[in-house]
Amino acid sequence: MQTLALGVLVDKLQDLERAAEYALNVNEKPVWSKLGVAQLDNKLASMAIKSFLNAEDPKEYMRVCNEANDLEIWDELIPFIKMARGK
Amino acid sequence: MLKALAVSASLASLPISTTSLGKSQPKFYTNPNPYPNSNPNPIPNFLFLFLFPILHFLICAPALNMVRDVLGDVLVVGVIAVLLVSVCASSAQFLQNNMFYDSNLLGAFCEALDPSLSFEAYFEAYKCANENANLQNLLILTAMKAAPDKVMGYVDRLDNFHGPDIAKLAISEQHELFEEGYAIYCKFSKKEVRHNQQCNKTQHSTIQHN
Numbered sequence: 417m418q419t420l421a422l423g424v425l426v427d428k429l430q431d432l433e434r435a436a437e438y439a440l441n442v443n444e445k446p447v448w449s450k451l452g453v454a455q456l457d458n459k460l461a462s463m464a465i466k467s468f469l470n471a472e473d474p475k476e477y478m479r480v481c482n483e484a485n486d487l488e489i490w491d492e493l494i495p496f497i498k499m500a501r502g503k
Numbered sequence: 504m505l506k507a508l509a510v511s512a513s514l515a516s517l518p519i520s521t522t523s524l525g526k527s528q529p530k531f532y533t534n535p536n537p538y539p540n541s542n543p544n545p546i547p548n549f550l551f552l553f554l555f556p557i558l559h560f561l562i563c564a565p566a567l568n569m570v571r572d573v574l575g576d577v578l579v580v581g582v583i584a585v586l587l588v589s590v591c592a593s594s595a596q597f598l599q600n601n602m603f604y605d606s607n608l609l610g611a612f613c614e615a616l617d618p619s620l621s622f623e624a625y626f627e628a629y630k631c632a633n634e635n636a637n638l639q640n641l642l643i644l645t646a647m648k649a650a651p652d653k654v655m656g657y658v659d660r661l662d663n664f665h666g667p668d669i670a671k672l673a674i675s676e677q678h679e680l681f682e683e684g685y686a687i688y689c690k691f692s693k694k695e696v697r698h699n700q701q702c703n704k705t706q707h708s709t710i711q712h713n
Contacts, residue, residue, distance in 0.1 A: 417667065417695050421688035428674055428681040442692075 419446050426454040439467070449473040456483060462492045474500035598623040610641065622649040639664040647678050654683045658690065666691035 422442075425435040432455060439451045452467030456476060461483035468480065477500050484493040598609070598620060610624035622645040625638060639661045646653045654673070666687050674684035 417688055417692035420667070420670070421685055421692055424670075424674055424681055424685040424688060429685070 418442050418444055419450050422447050422450050426450065432458060432460070436463070436467075439470075443470075445471045445473065447471075449475075452476065456480065459483070461487050462489050465489075465492045465496045469495060469499055472499060472503070474503045595620060595623055607638070607641075610645070614645070617649075621645050636663045636665065640669065643669055644672070647673065647680060651678070651680055654680055655686060658683055658686050666694075 422435055422438055425431055425438060432451075435451055435454065439447045448467045448471035452464045452471060452473065453476060455461075455464035455467055456479055461480065464476075465480060465484070468474070468476065474496075477496075480496060481493070484490070484496075598604075604624070606624045610621040613621035613624055622642070625642045625645055639657075643654060643657050643661070643664055646657055670684040670687035670691075672678060673680040673687065
């Protein structure tokens, strides 16, 4: 149900700020994961990395690495890669 | 109430031409249709000529009380309500002021004519039956059709409707009530979390007990 609520914010209202607030309030891994994907779709790589770290979800590592490469945000990428290697 | 519906249906199906009164018909007797999206009036003008004064007399509260006292029957008020809904513009007022009709059946009858009228009927039912999940669903669904600005209020106040299904409908392309859909999901996710916590507690206590 929480992921559905976040889905409305992300897909229908397209309000990522509210979605981030909601994820922070709920603090559930699937919610963070969905938010991360939405942020990645909207080219917000550094925020997406934080969301994936909260979700402990390395599934989208290819896209994350590509985006981080393009934006050259190595400092943010390192904790994500460490988490992904641990999984 | 079914009899009432049958009476109105038989009245509507009488083979009287609506043009039989001709062009010289006074404006007062023309059948008003305040609901542009509703079906064409099911009762012909000829019958309306006779029904109009009687029905308008019946709208006023003393007359209604008299009818109820004399006949004491939901069916009678139901017949009047069905005729009023079919015939004239005061039906919304009638549905708001009168408590003696069967809200559920009349609401279903009104859905075909005008969703806002069925909304009024279901609203009365909701007042009577706060815990009825089906009525709460109906109230919210008719509000989505007839008065979308009221949906959020009902979502806040009601607790016993089918949240996920209603939310799915609210965010569909037909209604596009995204804020309301989000509010429903939020409300029911909190309920879900509370339920899961209770389940965990009971499981934990039974394990400790054993």
